[in-house]
Amino acid sequence: MTISIWRFSHLILALVSSVFIILASVTGMILAFEPISNQMQSYGFNEDTTVAATVKSLSKRYDEIITVEIDENDFVIASVITNEGKSDTFYINPETGEKLGSLIEKAPIFSFAINLHRSLFLKSTGRFIVGLVSFFLILMAFSGMILIAKRQGGIRRYFSKVINENFEQYYHVVLGRWILIPIVIVAFTGVYLSLEKFSLLPETKISHEYPELSTLELDKIPISDFEVFKSLKLTDVKRLEFPFSEDVEDYFFIKLKDKELLVNQYSGVIVSEQKYPLVQLVSQWSLFLHTGQGTILWSIVLFLVCVTLLFFIYSGFAMTLKRRKNTNIPKNKFTQDTSEIIILVGSETGSTFRFASLFYEALITQGKSVFISEMNSYTNYQQAKQILIFTSTYGEGDAPINANRFKHLVTTIPQNKTIDYAIVGYGSLLYPDYCKFAETVDDVLKSHQGFQQSSEVFKINNQSFETFQIWVNQWSTINNVQLQVKQPSVKLNSKNTREFKVVKRTDLNCDQTFILQLKPNKKETFHSGDLLAFRPDDNQAVRYYSVAKIGDDVLLSIKKHEKGLCSSYLSTLKVNDLVSATVKPNSVFHVPKSSKAVVMIANGTGIAPFLGMIGSNLLQKEIHLFLGLRTKTSFELYSTLIENALNQSQLKTCQVAYSQEQKEKIYVQDLIAQQADFIATHLKNEGVIMICGSIVMQNQVLKQLRDITSSKLNVLLSEFEANSQIKMDCY
Numbered sequence: 172m173t174i175s176i177w178r179f180s181h182l183i184l185a186l187v188s189s190v191f192i193i194l195a196s197v198t199g200m201i202l203a204f205e206p207i208s209n210q211m212q213s214y215g216f217n218e219d220t221t222v223a224a225t226v227k228s229l230s231k232r233y234d235e236i237i238t239v240e241i242d243e244n245d246f247v248i249a250s251v252i253t254n255e256g257k258s259d260t261f262y263i264n265p266e267t268g269e270k271l272g273s274l275i276e277k278a279p280i281f282s283f284a285i286n287l288h289r290s291l292f293l294k295s296t297g298r299f300i301v302g303l304v305s306f307f308l309i310l311m312a313f314s315g316m317i318l319i320a321k322r323q324g325g326i327r328r329y330f331s332k333v334i335n336e337n338f339e340q341y342y343h344v345v346l347g348r349w350i351l352i353p354i355v356i357v358a359f360t361g362v363y364l365s366l367e368k369f370s371l372l373p374e375t376k377i378s379h380e381y382p383e384l385s386t387l388e389l390d391k392i393p394i395s396d397f398e399v400f401k402s403l404k405l406t407d408v409k410r411l412e413f414p415f416s417e418d419v420e421d422y423f424f425i426k427l428k429d430k431e432l433l434v435n436q437y438s439g440v441i442v443s444e445q446k447y448p449l450v451q452l453v454s455q456w457s458l459f460l461h462t463g464q465g466t467i468l469w470s471i472v473l474f475l476v477c478v479t480l481l482f483f484i485y486s487g488f489a490m491t492l493k494r495r496k497n498t499n500i501p502k503n504k505f506t507q508d509t510s511e512i513i514i515l516v517g518s519e520t521g522s523t524f525r526f527a528s529l530f531y532e533a534l535i536t537q538g539k540s541v542f543i544s545e546m547n548s549y550t551n552y553q554q555a556k557q558i559l560i561f562t563s564t565y566g567e568g569d570a571p572i573n574a575n576r577f578k579h580l581v582t583t584i585p586q587n588k589t590i591d592y593a594i595v596g597y598g599s600l601l602y603p604d605y606c607k608f609a610e611t612v613d614d615v616l617k618s619h620q621g622f623q624q625s626s627e628v629f630k631i632n633n634q635s636f637e638t639f640q641i642w643v644n645q646w647s648t649i650n651n652v653q654l655q656v657k658q659p660s661v662k663l664n665s666k667n668t669r670e671f672k673v674v675k676r677t678d679l680n681c682d683q684t685f686i687l688q689l690k691p692n693k694k695e696t697f698h699s700g701d702l703l704a705f706r707p708d709d710n711q712a713v714r715y716y717s718v719a720k721i722g723d724d725v726l727l728s729i730k731k732h733e734k735g736l737c738s739s740y741l742s743t744l745k746v747n748d749l750v751s752a753t754v755k756p757n758s759v760f761h762v763p764k765s766s767k768a769v770v771m772i773a774n775g776t777g778i779a780p781f782l783g784m785i786g787s788n789l790l791q792k793e794i795h796l797f798l799g800l801r802t803k804t805s806f807e808l809y810s811t812l813i814e815n816a817l818n819q820s821q822l823k824t825c826q827v828a829y830s831q832e833q834k835e836k837i838y839v840q841d842l843i844a845q846q847a848d849f850i851a852t853h854l855k856n857e858g859v860i861m862i863c864g865s866i867v868m869q870n871q872v873l874k875q876l877r878d879i880t881s882s883k884l885n886v887l888l889s890e891f892e893a894n895s896q897i898k899m900d901c902y
């Protein structure tokens with residue numbers, strides 16, 4: 172499968188460096204605790220303390236001072252000769268000169284982690300690898316940034332809402348956007364420190380000029396009266412070295428954050444001042460930013476960077492494996508020049524391939540000559556009578572990566588004769604440009620003389636297999652073939668499979684519909700809107716029913732289909748019969764706890780989950796039900812539950828559209844159109860709309876809702892969808 176150069180680079184870099192990144196992240200997480208644990212010691216000091224005050228207090232307490240140093244934790248270390256003549260180094264209180272404690276010894280865990288982190292215990296080779304991987308991390312951050320921008324539909328939409336398609340993808344993008352800057356900082360400083368270790372940075376040694384002076388010419392003043400010491404704050408100093416001897420040529424040597432000073436030990440005059448070159452300042456900052464020494468806050472950020480890097484490795488590979496699994500295209504039995512049917516696939520993340528392959532297999536089983544390939548491989552097809560295009564939409568209504576040259580190819584490569592075409596668009600209703608690329612391809616082919624549209628663009632939301640099945644049936648009827656597409660086998664978790672006892676089954680009503688009430692043999696936690704997965708036998712596809720929770724029981728509304736194995740079997744069950752089935756949580760179709768008002772829209776058996784939701788509405792949320800049924804007799808199946816709910820204020824209003832009761836057909840979408848103002852106000856007030864029933868009804872209702880939101884609120888419906896104010900479970 173084609174993948175973009177950016178995704179390819181991102182993936183290759185991740186593959187090459189993943190093991191090292193895991194090691195560096197785990198050790199980095201450990202090392203982030205070192206500054207935190209050090210900061211727990213209370214060796215800090217008052218920020219206003221001057222060097223003069225420190226020198227004065229130390230001179231009083233000790234015989235001789237050798238150095239005063241401020242370490243990476245901002246603790247003051249003094250090296251002194253004590254009054255007893257012993258040399259000692261310890262933390263001090265710079266205001267009093269008092270010893271606060273002995274130097275902190277690095278815990279063995281930190282020493283181990285630092286060696287592994289810096290050089291993998293491989294000395295120079297290890298250091299080189301670590302530096303290289305840090306560089307790869309910069310490149311990965313860059314390619315990741317481009318991928319996010321492409322995904323979001325441009326750099327200006329970089330921080331726009333990310334649509335949650337699946338856990339790994341969503342958090343890879345969301346975390347990637349925010350943590351990218353600290354990652355680049357960590358990686359860049361890592362590279363810089365490596366370059367420094369390998370002496371690959373420009374030479375930056377500072378040399379001071381020593382003036383020729385004689386002691387006799389100088390006034391001797393007490394050290395603590397030196398102007399430079401009085402004006403220098405200790406916080407600005409990194410190290411102060413006392414003169415080695417009393418010779419005038421020996422100076423006080425002071426390392427500040429940005430420069431070095433030489434100070435005459437008798438007069439206190441600065442005799443040399445040299446600023447650090449940029450390379451050295453960057454080194455200091457790199458060390459600070461890479462290690463977090465001295466700040467708890469930055470150490471926490473570094474810790475989070477390490478955790479996120481581990482998550483990126485996991486989620487990145489999980490996404491790649493999923494994509495690879497999806498893009499298993501079948502091996503062609505026929506060539507492009509001997510096939511009558513050509514299937515062309517446009518897919519970014521691989522899922523559309525699954526459907527195209529199922530269709531290909533079904534056609535081959537029927538003895539058809541079919542050729543399948545990517546849209547970008549479009550060419551001249553000698554025998555083609557029909558081209559079937561399965562394509563998703565990516566970015567902002569754009570082509571997926573393996574279809575981005577299709578428009579150009581179609582207009583430049585001629586065919587021998589006119590070819591029929593049909594397009595199946597894969598997309599998501601959460602995006603404003605729903606299946607836009609499928610429409611674009613349709614426009615291109617419609618305006619091309621060499622093609623003839625055989626059916627309207629058929630759109631599939633969220634890779635729904637049921638909707639795909641509808642298209643397959645339509646295509647089969649038009650083409651007079653009996654096609655059987657195999658539903659991808661769904662593994663039901665046998666651990667969650669339960670026995671249910673039939674408590675009630677109504678007779679079939681005028682619509683061949685019945686209600687089935689099942690009691691779980693063991694206590695089962697579920698909600699109305701969850702799905703009951705059932706398969707009549709192991710060789711059959713799984714069938715899902717949206718459930719109502721009535722007390723502890725599952726209530727289903729089922730339409731018996733003439734050839735439906737599952738519905739036929741269930742329609743024959745008797746009270747006390749046992750059925751094995753699995754409840755699958757479907758949290759996207761639960762009533763949101765926070766919502767105050769909900770509009771429920773259903774047709775036919777889609778009413779089932781709503782019956783449970785309304786029945787458990789004890790807090791009397793404002794619920795309005797819009798229902799589409801065929802006749803008044805159809806309503807009888809649900810009338811008791813609905814009337815009870817109305818009487819007990821669990822349901823505020825109920826409006827039913829009967830399609831068969833009058834000459835002019837009225838559908839549930841017509842009720843929505845009539846109530847446009849009410850629906851607009853409901854959405855504006857953050858109310859939720861839930862839709863359950865057939866795909867045809869769903870599309871019609873969404874069309875009405877789209878008109879209402881754009882005409883009355885000037886807002887795209889997709890904004891409410893992305894905001895989880897529109898919830899759907901249609902089949």
Ligand SMILES: Cc1cc2nc3c(=O)[nH]c(=O)nc-3n(C[C@H](O)[C@H](O)[C@H](O)COP(=O)(O)O)c2cc1C
Nearest residue numbers: 518519520521522523563564566568598599605606
């Ligand atoms: C970044 C991104 C952008 C998308 N943009 C659109 C869009 O504009 N319109 C649409 O209908 N679907 C959009 N989708 C949804 C995909 O088209 C849908 O999930 C499709 O089934 C993916 O099929 P594929 O895996 O074969 O690419 C987008 C998905 C992603 C991840």
